[in-house]
Amino acid sequence: xxxxxxxxxxxxxxxxxxxxxxxxxxxxxxxxxxxxxxxxxxxxxxxxxxxxxxxxxxxxxxxxxxxxxxxxxxxxxxxxxxxxxxxxxxxxxxxxxxxxxxxxxxxxxxxxxxxxxxxxxxxxxxxxxxxxxxxxxxxxxxxxxxxxxxxxxxxxxxxxxxxxxxxxxxxxxxxxxxxxxxxxxxxxxxxxxxxxxxxxxxxxxxxxxxxxxxxxxxxxxxxxxxxxxxxxxxxxxxxxxxxxxxxxxxxxxxxxxxxxxxxxxxxxxxxxxxxxxxxxxxxxxxxxxxxxxxxxxxxxxxxxxxxxxxxxxxxxxxxxxxxxxxxxxxxxxxxxxxxxxxxxxxxxxxxxxxxxxxxxxxxxxxxxxxxxxxxxxxxxxxxxxxxxxxxxxxxxxxxxxxxxxxxxxxxxxxxxxxxxxxxxxxxxxxxxxxxxxxxxxxxxxxxxxxxxxxxxxxxxxxxxxxxxxxxxxxxxxxxxx
Amino acid sequence: xxxxxxxxxxxxxxxxxxxxxxxxxxxxxxxxxxxxxxxxxxxxxxxxxxxxxxxxxxxxxxxxxxxxxxxxxxxxxxxxxxxxxxxxxxxxxxxxxxxxxxxxxxxxxxxxxxxxxxxxxxxxxxxxxxxxxxxxxxxxxxxxxxxxxxxxxxxxxxxxxxxxxxxxxxxxxxxxxxxxxxxxxxxxxxxxxxxxxxxxxxxxxxxxxxxxxxxxxxxxxxxxxxxxxxxxxxxxxxxxxxxxxxxxxxxxxxxxxxxxxxxxxxxxxxxxxxxxxxxxxxxxxxxxxxxxxxxxxxxxxxxxxxxxxxxxxxxxxxxxxxxxxxxxxxxxxxxxxxxxxxxxxxxxxxxxxxxxxxxxxxxxxxxxxxxxxxxxxxxxxxxxxxxxxxxxxxxxxxxxxxxxxxxxxxxxxxxxxxxxxxxxxxxxxxxxxxxxxx
Numbered sequence: 001x002x003x004x005x006x007x008x009x010x011x012x013x014x015x016x017x018x019x020x021x022x023x024x025x026x027x028x029x030x031x032x033x034x035x036x037x038x039x040x041x042x043x044x045x046x047x048x049x050x051x052x053x054x055x056x057x058x059x060x061x062x063x064x065x066x067x068x069x070x071x072x073x074x075x076x077x078x079x080x081x082x083x084x085x086x087x088x089x090x091x092x093x094x095x096x097x098x099x100x101x102x103x104x105x106x107x108x109x110x111x112x113x114x115x116x117x118x119x120x121x122x123x124x125x126x127x128x129x130x131x132x133x134x135x136x137x138x139x140x141x142x143x144x145x146x147x148x149x150x151x152x153x154x155x156x157x158x159x160x161x162x163x164x165x166x167x168x169x170x171x172x173x174x175x176x177x178x179x180x181x182x183x184x185x186x187x188x189x190x191x192x193x194x195x196x197x198x199x200x201x202x203x204x205x206x207x208x209x210x211x212x213x214x215x216x217x218x219x220x221x222x223x224x225x226x227x228x229x230x231x232x233x234x235x236x237x238x239x240x241x242x243x244x245x246x247x248x249x250x251x252x253x254x255x256x257x258x259x260x261x262x263x264x265x266x267x268x269x270x271x272x273x274x275x276x277x278x279x280x281x282x283x284x285x286x287x288x289x290x291x292x293x294x295x296x297x298x299x300x301x302x303x304x305x306x307x308x309x310x311x312x313x314x315x316x317x318x319x320x321x322x323x324x325x326x327x328x329x330x331x332x333x334x335x336x337x338x339x340x341x342x343x344x345x346x347x348x349x350x351x352x353x354x355x356x357x358x359x360x361x362x363x364x365x366x367x368x369x370x371x372x373x374x375x376x377x378x379x380x381x382x383x384x385x386x387x388x389x390x391x392x393x394x395x396x397x398x399x400x401x402x403x404x405x406x407x408x409x410x411x412x413x414x415x416x417x418x419x420x421x422x423x424x425x426x427x428x429x430x431x432x433x434x435x436x437x438x439x440x441x442x443x444x445x446x447x448x449x450x451x452x453x454x455x456x457x458x459x460x461x462x463x464x465x466x467x468x469x470x471x472x473x474x475x476x477x478x479x480x481x
Numbered sequence: 482x483x484x485x486x487x488x489x490x491x492x493x494x495x496x497x498x499x500x501x502x503x504x505x506x507x508x509x510x511x512x513x514x515x516x517x518x519x520x521x522x523x524x525x526x527x528x529x530x531x532x533x534x535x536x537x538x539x540x541x542x543x544x545x546x547x548x549x550x551x552x553x554x555x556x557x558x559x560x561x562x563x564x565x566x567x568x569x570x571x572x573x574x575x576x577x578x579x580x581x582x583x584x585x586x587x588x589x590x591x592x593x594x595x596x597x598x599x600x601x602x603x604x605x606x607x608x609x610x611x612x613x614x615x616x617x618x619x620x621x622x623x624x625x626x627x628x629x630x631x632x633x634x635x636x637x638x639x640x641x642x643x644x645x646x647x648x649x650x651x652x653x654x655x656x657x658x659x660x661x662x663x664x665x666x667x668x669x670x671x672x673x674x675x676x677x678x679x680x681x682x683x684x685x686x687x688x689x690x691x692x693x694x695x696x697x698x699x700x701x702x703x704x705x706x707x708x709x710x711x712x713x714x715x716x717x718x719x720x721x722x723x724x725x726x727x728x729x730x731x732x733x734x735x736x737x738x739x740x741x742x743x744x745x746x747x748x749x750x751x752x753x754x755x756x757x758x759x760x761x762x763x764x765x766x767x768x769x770x771x772x773x774x775x776x777x778x779x780x781x782x783x784x785x786x787x788x789x790x791x792x793x794x795x796x797x798x799x800x801x802x803x804x805x806x807x808x809x810x811x812x813x814x815x816x817x818x819x820x821x822x823x824x825x826x827x828x829x830x831x832x833x834x835x836x837x838x839x840x841x842x843x844x845x846x847x848x849x850x851x852x853x854x855x856x857x858x859x860x861x862x863x864x865x866x867x868x869x870x871x872x873x874x875x876x877x878x879x880x881x882x883x884x885x886x887x888x889x890x891x892x893x894x895x896x897x898x899x900x901x902x903x904x905x906x907x908x909x910x911x912x913x914x915x916x917x918x919x
Contacts, residue, residue: 406840413859425847
């Protein structure tokens with residue numbers, strides 16, 4: 001296809017959300033509003049033990065006292081928290097053992113999304129724990145995992161079956177009073193994934209969860225807890241698509257990762273919630289708290305491809321507590337039309353010889369605003385801490401904005417910190433160089449955009465890279481190619 | 482009574498001593514109302530996240546200077562750049578010292594803010610420029626505006642340049658236990674005119690001094706301004722320096738800030754580009770020890786196409802000192818072909834020292850080249866080893882490396898004698914004597 005930058009811009013502006021559709025499944029939905037009764041009701045519906053109910057109630061009390069944060073570089077109509085239904089679950093809920101028993105309508109939804117369970121089972125070797133409107137309805141490959149002693153299930157199941165693990169770790173990395181949305185999530189989280197890798201086990205496959213918001217007017221409050229015991233390894237994938245809605249939908253997830261001594265967690269996200277139409281109406285509000293804790297020699301690596309959501313507010317962070325631990329953050333954030341993204345990371349260096357790497361690529365088009373906000377903090381005991389950060393922004397069109405807000409705090413003379421950021425458009429000289437080598441302008445633009453994001457795309461696991469490529473194609477890359 | 486209450490209640494007394502039948506009266510009254518509404522900035526505000534003014538507000542400062550003090554030139558000679566001939570505007574405890582100063586009205590005006598504010602012949606200029614670029618939001622600037630009365634007034638007409646550089650020196654004698662000063666400077670450089678200014682604040686004893694200064698600089702078309710701020714005050718001095726610069730097409734303004742002293746120094750340096758093909762340069766060297774705290778807060782607002790800005794701040798932090806750098810570049814949608822560059826390098830030489838840095842870009846135009854780089858690190862051990870193998874003691878070797886580190890900034894100082902002076906100050910601060918000029 002022959003494209004010029006002009007055409008690309010036009011295409012971007014008119015590009016409608018390709019994954020927008022709505023499946024009609026009867027849902028069991030709680031009345032709108034939030035109070036202690038609702039919190040108790042959610043807990044009851046999930047048949048949770050009393051300590052969990054108490055835990056939620058306490059979070060709710062904290063949340064009531066908190067104010068919605070305003071420091072992010074985004075503007076939006078604040079959600080009315082009393083106008084949201086906090087629980088909805090597909091109500092035909094038999095326990096499936098095979099795919100044949102799954103509601104065919106549901107299967108059709110996955111089909112449209114391009115997630116064929118059978119295919120994935122056979123080809124990709126990915127165990128998929130699908131969250132359809134808050135309650136997990138299908139889990140595959142459980143048996144293979146169980147043989148290794150790996151627990152991979154929904155968090156409600158984990159609360160029932162592994163209360164000791166949940167009790168010990170939930171809220172240990174993201175405390176209930178951490179921030180407004182984390183507190184809200186702690187009070188009302190409906191479901192999410194739980195994963196435990198025992199000592200010394202290398203998880204043989206990529207663990208993956210697909211999230212979808214399906215029921216109109218229900219916020220999705222996911223809670224994910226991943227625990228990698230000493231010396232273990234896991235790669236976890238999370239991907240999101242949401243059906244088209246006019247009304248803003250709230251998504252406030254919490255993800256906690258715990259990497260014990262010598263463990264490694266790789267957490268990859270492809271986020272493609274509905275971004276709103278080209279006039280900026282509708283779209284998902286994505287307020288996510290993600291944080292990982294590294295013990296000695298542990299490593300946590302976040303990779304994200306953010307293409308969706310009307311508002312993104314997301315800072316996957318690493319607390320490098322143990323000596324020699326490593327934190328990584330690789331991100332591509334693409335905003336188009338009226339999308340607003342304020343995303344970045346926090347690297348908190350506490351232990352000796354801790355290392356962190358931040359690579360953030362922002363691409364803004366249309367009338368969107370794309371901000372990088374990050375913190376690198378080296379505490380006085382973190383001797384020989386090392387950080388490298390790079391934030392690059394690419395602007396397409398003259399009505400979008402790219403912003404960088406890096407905070408760097410060093411309290412230690414042995415710390416070595418580097419930060420660099422650039423903002424540019426696709427350079428005429430770059431295109432000229434390509435032309436000179438016999439590459440036409442259209443191809444050159446494709447090449448440059450590709451090259452700009454490849455550094456991060458390469459960090460995605462093989463199984464996921466295809467999906468990510470596809471989403472980037474929809475948002476940007478494919479339009480040029 | 483804390484300081485802000487005291488200041489607000491002193492405003493009436495202040496007004497009774499100045500002529501209230503001028504437009505400036507309105508500006509002052511509005512400013513005090515703004516200050517009353519906002520009060521002193523607190524750490525809760527993003528712009529003051531790393532710098533606290535709490536202890537200042539508990540100190541009982543005298544707000545009004547008590548008449549003219551005299552000092553012998555020989556006692557204060559070392560605070561002047563005396564190696565070259567300059568115009569001098571000298572204030573002792575906030576009061577103009579005619580004895581130590583050398584002003585002029587010969588072709589250019591190098592004189593006092595108090596006369597500019599009161600004499601009819603300056604009325605038009607004051608109406609045109611006074612408080613026109615200074616912030617009406619920032620509460621400390623408002624505070625200064627409310628009490629604006631004295632300072633330097635420099636006016637360089639079209640195509641003129643003063644024969645020699647201008648020094649502005651603020652001396653504090655320590656006759657008061659704690660003194661608050663609020664100098665207000667207005668510098669107007671007309672079309673194709675040129676000026677070089679050196680500014681210094683110095684207290685002569687260890688009594689507390691709190692200076693809240695505001696300087697407005699207007700650079701018209703093709704004007705060239707070189708401004709040097711030498712901050713080497715003693716450990717009881719607090720300086721909040723607010724500088725606002727309005728630049729028109731083709732003008733070139735550079736501000737160098739050398740921060741070696743003081744207890745707490747906050748530099749708010751704001752460039753507003755209002756024309757095309759403007760060049761703005763912001764450079765600084767900061768070397769701190771003890772419990773010193775320096776906070777550089779810069780803003781460059783690119784509002785027109787084809788402009789450039791260069792920022793280069795180097796910091797060396799020892800003992801329990803704290804360095805803060807917060808640089809903000811805003812590029813408006815219309816400001817295409819902007820070339821903005823920002824760099825902040827820091828060396829930590831003590832485990833108790835802290836560096837907080839936040840280089841910030843806000844960009845709304847697509848055809849721009851904006852970059853920032855920021856590093857925090859140590860002196861290169863291999864370079865140290867190499868110098869030691871050549872017989873240079875460790876202390877001198879580390880000083881040499883620090884010189885090299887800071888040299889980028891010194892290179893663009895255009896007054897050789899000032900460069901020598903700064904080199905001496907650096908050597909002094911590092912506790913070495915190298916025996917040669919760099």
